[in-house]
Amino acid sequence: MIVVAVIAAILLSAAAILTAYRILVGPNTLDRVVGIDSLMAIAASGLAVWAGYTDDATVVPGIVALALVGFLGSAAVSRFRVRDDR
Structure with a gap:
């Protein structure tokens, strides 16, 4: 299990570094x-890997919250972007 967690980490x-480059x-x-x-x-995936590695389910609400905030943020930006294009 340690090998899988290290590879996932x-x-x-690497994905976070490449994504940060894209943001900048x-x-x-x-x-x-x-x-x-x-x-x-990526952060939600990291929390999921941590939850699997430690067998601790207390971070699951954090994963759900990150997913919800990410979705709502993307939906809001796309809605305002479409409105500005008209």
């Missing part, structure tokens, strides 16, 4: 919003 760290360099606002949403998903 390495891959999630993104040419427009939508690229940055997609990067932030991806970073929220």
Whole structure:
């Protein structure tokens, strides 16, 4: 189990670094919003790996909260972006 957790942590760290680069360099606002949403998903995945590694289910509400905030943020930005394009 330790090997799987370490591999998952390495891959999630690499994904977070690449996503942070996209957030900082993104040419427009939508690229940055997609990067932030991806970073929220990576954080939720990291919490899920931690919950599986430690056999501790107390972080599950945190995972649900991160997923909900990420979804609502993306939906709000897309709604306002569509309204601004008209």
